Amino acid sequence: MKTKLHSFFLFALLAAGFTACTPGTKNKAERRYDFANILDIAYTPDTLHRCYGWFTDAGSWMGFTLPEKEQWVNGFCGPFSLDMFRRQWMAQSAAVVSFASDAQGVFVPDSTCYYPGELYLSAHSDNGSIVQRLNFISASTALLRIKADTAEDLLLTGSRWGKDVTVNIEQNSVIARHPSGECVAMTFAPGVAPTLNGNNYTALIRSPRETVNVAISFFTSEKEMTAGLPALPEMLNNPAPALQANSERWEGYLSKILRNDMKPEYDRIAVKAVTTLISNWRTHRGGLLHEGIVPSHAVGYFVGFWAWDSWRFSAGTAKFDPELAKNNIRAMFDYQLPDGMIIDCIYTDPSENNARDSKPPLVCWAVDEIFTHTNDTAFVAEMYPQLLSYYKWWYEKRDHNHNGICEYGSTDGTLEAAAWESGMDNAIRFDDAVMLKNEGYEDAWSTDQESVDLNAYLALECKLLKKFAGLLDLPFEAPDYSAQVADYFFDKEMNFFFDRRLKDGSFIREPGCEAYTPLWTQIATQQQVDAMLPMLQDTAKFSTYIPFPTIAADNPKYNPRGYWRGPIWLDQTYFAIRGLRNYGYHKLADEYTLQVFDRLNGLQEGAPIHENYGTHTGERLKAPHFSWSSSHLLMMYDDYGK
Structure with missing residues (x-):
């Protein structure tokens, strides 16, 4: 022996x-x-x-x-x-x-x-x-x-x-x-x-x-x-081609995302983000008619496709796997309703799908990211009619007083579903919201407040739809209220963006992450962003240990483990950082990026990327192996120093 x-x-x-x-x-x-x-x-x-x-x-x-x-x-x-x-x-x-x-x-x-x-x-x-x-x-x-x-x-x-x-x-x-x-x-x-x-x-x-x-x-x-079984003996006799394909696929992912000017520890974050996204990739099965990416394979209730999650995943994967990004979008549009609505989420068992609400409109952004990396006008042409229909749906069924400013809402009249539609399920800004029936429809309800993030997203969607129409030599025939959004939601007394109440137009003064969106979508004016800076840089409010929480950290309702009532969500942190970069604050944006990279617990080690993190600690909170955090970390990595 x-x-x-x-x-x-x-x-x-x-x-x-x-x-x-x-x-x-x-x-x-x-x-x-x-x-x-x-x-x-x-x-x-x-x-x-x-x-x-x-x-x-x-x-x-x-x-x-x-x-x-x-x-x-x-x-x-x-x-x-x-x-x-x-x-x-x-x-x-x-x-x-x-x-x-x-x-x-x-x-x-x-x-x-x-x-x-x-x-x-x-x-x-x-x-x-x-x-x-x-x-x-x-x-x-x-x-x-x-x-x-x-x-x-x-x-x-x-x-x-x-x-x-x-x-x-x-x-x-x-x-x-x-x-x-x-x-x-x-x-x-x-x-x-x-x-x-x-x-x-x-x-x-x-x-x-x-x-x-x-x-x-x-x-x-x-x-x-x-x-599937008949093909396996030949592969086992000669596995080299299959292994080579695996090697080339992964080398392709990494070569497309890695930079030559970043520290190894930051390269590791980018590679972990790609690995997370690919580990959450699922081929078509049952009611999921196209392949796509789930929010987290590690959490059972997240094994399906969600609308705004999918838009983020597609934007994040467009650079290194554009075909997956395309199919991820197609999967959600497989269930587009006749009125144009994209439903909240879909599963392998369609009886479990949620059509009570939609999700924030970010899909044109995702399509544009795919086009940026592929120049694939055929995909733009394929999606354009459906994108336009979805965009129009918001103004048809989520504009209670027909003033061109939309609200989050639901098909069943519940505030629960309307909050889900915002994507910020328990956000403080909705604490006192009530539901209003939209005239002429049995399936259209709005909250009694107009939301700044929703209308900023719609302004970006409008801009990109016009771009797509130009690429396809088509007329753009849809509402365009983009020019009025920034001034409408900017509170000149507090120098910040807020939602507004329908009944009297008053601002809902709960400073939160929805205010980052006009900066990311670039509808804010330079003067507005300059005026916001003192609050954004206030260490008691938004310039926290991990920057840009979901609600100002000095809000009496702030909860360090409160889901959308305090913790860090990396999509929102990304919107703020990229927003600052959009308005010339590059050095500040880089400093905040490094706070994220250096302070999130386990990010440079073997810990999984999480759904959200502690604002004052960087501790990992909900849902490990989270795809949209990964997508936005990739975007921060790509933006750094630019």
Whole structure:
């Protein structure tokens, strides 16, 4: 039996020979290996703490974790079903690897790593060392690569199959079925004959001298599995093209977003943001008719597509994956109503869709970002009629007194849905709002206040629709009230932007993040922005430890954990910083950007990007692995120093 010292020596040779990108070394041609442990996703199922995220890629509906070193399983943990309605571990590990001569041998972990687009682990026993890697080659399949430092037989088996999962053998695939219709298939190269062992399998691989390849596939139905399995043997015999495609895709992402003039720690933030967005990418399934990006794969109730979330994700991904950005927009417009409304959110089960409200109109911005990076006028032409219809809908069903200034509202008359429509669900500015029925419609209600952010967004949408019409040589035939928005909402006594009450036109003087929007959309005048600066730079109000909270920090109603009543939301912080930059305050904008980059807890380490953060602490609050925070961090990274 080999000594542990001998095993370590052989493992060192293996690390140099099996691949040039193990921890401590890297393939210079692939930048992903510059970003080791980009996210901490160590979790062994059945431990007592909560799992905070998975490795997933290519639009897949399955995810994996790295095993915890303290509760080691010698294989990647999972797959986990990432659907909102069937979130479950299909197995603790679908492929646990050991040496056949000592199948019960104890493996000691050496290292684990999450690179962008790849998982890595290595471990040793008295018999030798084994390295494993996992890459997604498609939305349905991940390729497991196994390499040992000795030519001893290897044995693979599953560990702790999930509740109600039944395991069978079909040719050289192990099929694990769940009553929901979801299936996991473990497919081995020709010559490997797995055998059934109760409700589990074993697969003996004789004296492998080369890398062992195993396909781990996840299918949502038998039909999908029947269509997907036949292509796997050829891929297993020649995995190089699939791995090359994975490598080129990730190198493409990073080469498009990374700058040559940023510190490594800030590059890491940008790469983490891209990794987060891609981990939240889901291919079409059920009622989701196009691929798109979910807000957070780590939080079950966020596994669907939301309107203004989708616009942000598309704007963020336009630079490095414009096709995904396009489909993310198409997915929401698949459910556009006849009157032009885009509904709040959609799911794999359409009966769960929410059509009680819409979301703030930012979609033309997203389309314009895609056009900026692609010059794709065909996509603009495809979307233009639908964009125009959605824009007109606001003035038709959300302008209570027909003065060209819109309000947030709902289709069912509830204030709850109207607040959702603003995207700022429990914002202080809506505390005293009431609902008003809009004349002539059964499905149109408005709050009794006109919102500055909504009308600033609409002004930007109008500007971009005019641009699109010019590109397409079409007349622009829609309302345009852009010129009146800034003056209408600017309070000259307080030198700040506020919502206004319908009944008397009075300002709702609760200084909050909605005031950043006129700066971002560039409808404010230079004089207005100059006048706002003292309040924006007040450390008791908005120039806080992490800058630009959702409400002035000295407001008596401020709540440090109050969702939209205090914490930092990075989209709003971005609007403020970019807004300052728009009006010539570049140095100040850069200083605030570095406060974000340097002070958010865990941002430069392995912690996930969160939905919101503590204003005075930078602590992580709601929803890890959050896509829109990631999108706006990418935008801050791209804007810095410009």
